[in-house]
Amino acid sequence: MIRFSFLAAAALAAAALHAPAQAAQPAGPAAAVDPSKLKAFATLPDWSGVWTLAPGVPGGSFDPSLTVPKGGQSGLAGVRVDAPLTPEWAAKYAANRAKVDADRFPDPVSFCGTPSGFPRVLTIPDGYEFVVRPEQTWILTENGPNVIRVYTDGRGHLPPDEIWATFSGDSIGHWEGETLVFETIAMVGDGSTILDRTGLTLSGKQKVTTRLRKTAPDMLESQMTIEDPVALTRPWTVTRLYKRQPVGSRVFDYVCTENNRNPITATGQTLTLDTSGNQIDRKVDPAPEGGKAAP
Amino acid sequence: MNKKSLACSGLALAALAALAALVAFAAVPALAHHSFAMFDRDKPMTLEGVVKQFQWTNPHSWIQVNAPGPDGVMREWSIEGNSTGTLYRQGWKPTSFKAGDKVSMRIFPMKDGSAGGSFVGAKFADGHVLGRMD
Incomplete structure (x- = not known):
C-alpha cells in the first residue's frame, strides 16, 4: 500500500511536471493518424521510375492549351497564357509581361535556392519521381531540386492560427482507387513566385x-x-502529362550554384558570363541609384 | 559483307535514325533555370568552329567554341545547354564534346549580338549530330 501510494504520488508529480509543457504544445499531427485506416501498401499504384513532362509540350507555360500565340514558349516576348484573371490581375499580368518582353522579369529560381513553388512544380523540366507510401507520397523533382510531401495518413491541414505560406504549401490527400487526390493551401504568391515565365502569378x-x-x-x-x-474569376483546371522514362533511367544532382553563369542584375536583367566570370553581354543596364534594387 | 549483315546494318541504321530523331526532338532546349528572353529564337544561326572546352555542369552545360561570328571576327562563343541529368537521358555524355573537336554549331544567338547563344544542335567532323541542325 505504501509502495502503491509512492508510485501514485510519483506519477502525479510527473504528470504535474509534464502538464505545462503539454499545454504549451498543441497535439502534433501524428495524433490524428490511425494506422488501421492507411491504404495497404500492396494496393498502392506503381509510379516507380523516372518521369518527365510528356514531349511536345511547349516549354514552361503553365497551361500550354491556353498559350497565345498557340505553341508559344513562356519567357519569349509576346507570349501569354489566357488565364481567367480578374481585371485587376489581368492588368498586373500585362505589366509583368511587358517586363518579360524586355528581359527584365527574372525567374525567381534563377537566384538559385528558391523552390519552384506549388503548383508550378508540377510543370517543370528534367526528371520527376513519385514515391508512394501509405502514409504519404513524395514528389521529387530533379530540377531545383524540390520535394512536395502529400500526407495521406489522415491528418488535416495545420490549423489557421498555426499555418503560414510557403513555396510548396501544405498538401493533404487521400486515395480514390488508384487516384491520389490532394488539396494544397498556404502557398506564397505574387512577389515571391510565378506560375510560369510569361509572368503569370497568383x-x-x-x-x-x-x-x-x-x-x-x-x-x-x-x-x-x-x-x-x-x-x-472562376476555378481554373490545368492538366499535365508525365512520360515514364526507360527502365533503368536515373536522376542526378542539379546544383544551381555549381556553375551559374547567368546572374541577375539589380534591374532584373539576366546576364551571361564567360568562363572567367566576365559578362559577355553588350548591353547591360546601368546600376540603379541607391544600390541594389532586387526584383 | 554478306546479305544478312547488310540487313542488320540496315536495321541498325534505321534504329539509329529513329534514335537520332528522338534525341533531336527531345533536345529542344527547355532552359530550366532562367528566362529565354535574351535569345533570338527567330534567327537561329550556325557557327563553324573548334571546341575549346565543354563544361558538363549545372544548372546549364556550356560549350565554348572558337568561331568567327557573322562579322568574320574570331571569338570564343559561350553556348548554353540543358542540365546534365536531362542531357544524359537524351544520350549525351560528359565526353560528348572534346577540346579540338571541329563542329558546326546551330544556336539561337543572343539578341544583343554578344558571342553567346542557346544550343540547338551540333554536327561533328565524322557526321554525327547532337540535337538538330535544321
Whole structure:
C-alpha cells in the first residue's frame, strides 16, 4: 500500500511536471493518424521510375492549351497564357509581361535556392519521381531540386492560427482507387513566385486540388484545379502529362550554384558570363541609384 | 559483307535514325533555370568552329567554341545547354564534346549580338549530330 501510494504520488508529480509543457504544445499531427485506416501498401499504384513532362509540350507555360500565340514558349516576348484573371490581375499580368518582353522579369529560381513553388512544380523540366507510401507520397523533382510531401495518413491541414505560406504549401490527400487526390493551401504568391515565365502569378490566397493518376502504363496525369478568390474569376483546371522514362533511367544532382553563369542584375536583367566570370553581354543596364534594387 | 549483315546494318541504321530523331526532338532546349528572353529564337544561326572546352555542369552545360561570328571576327562563343541529368537521358555524355573537336554549331544567338547563344544542335567532323541542325 505504501509502495502503491509512492508510485501514485510519483506519477502525479510527473504528470504535474509534464502538464505545462503539454499545454504549451498543441497535439502534433501524428495524433490524428490511425494506422488501421492507411491504404495497404500492396494496393498502392506503381509510379516507380523516372518521369518527365510528356514531349511536345511547349516549354514552361503553365497551361500550354491556353498559350497565345498557340505553341508559344513562356519567357519569349509576346507570349501569354489566357488565364481567367480578374481585371485587376489581368492588368498586373500585362505589366509583368511587358517586363518579360524586355528581359527584365527574372525567374525567381534563377537566384538559385528558391523552390519552384506549388503548383508550378508540377510543370517543370528534367526528371520527376513519385514515391508512394501509405502514409504519404513524395514528389521529387530533379530540377531545383524540390520535394512536395502529400500526407495521406489522415491528418488535416495545420490549423489557421498555426499555418503560414510557403513555396510548396501544405498538401493533404487521400486515395480514390488508384487516384491520389490532394488539396494544397498556404502557398506564397505574387512577389515571391510565378506560375510560369510569361509572368503569370497568383494572389497567395489560392487553393489547388490535384488529381494524380496513371492514364496508361507509362503515363501519369496531374489535373490541377486552382481556385483563387482574389486573382481568378472562376476555378481554373490545368492538366499535365508525365512520360515514364526507360527502365533503368536515373536522376542526378542539379546544383544551381555549381556553375551559374547567368546572374541577375539589380534591374532584373539576366546576364551571361564567360568562363572567367566576365559578362559577355553588350548591353547591360546601368546600376540603379541607391544600390541594389532586387526584383 | 554478306546479305544478312547488310540487313542488320540496315536495321541498325534505321534504329539509329529513329534514335537520332528522338534525341533531336527531345533536345529542344527547355532552359530550366532562367528566362529565354535574351535569345533570338527567330534567327537561329550556325557557327563553324573548334571546341575549346565543354563544361558538363549545372544548372546549364556550356560549350565554348572558337568561331568567327557573322562579322568574320574570331571569338570564343559561350553556348548554353540543358542540365546534365536531362542531357544524359537524351544520350549525351560528359565526353560528348572534346577540346579540338571541329563542329558546326546551330544556336539561337543572343539578341544583343554578344558571342553567346542557346544550343540547338551540333554536327561533328565524322557526321554525327547532337540535337538538330535544321
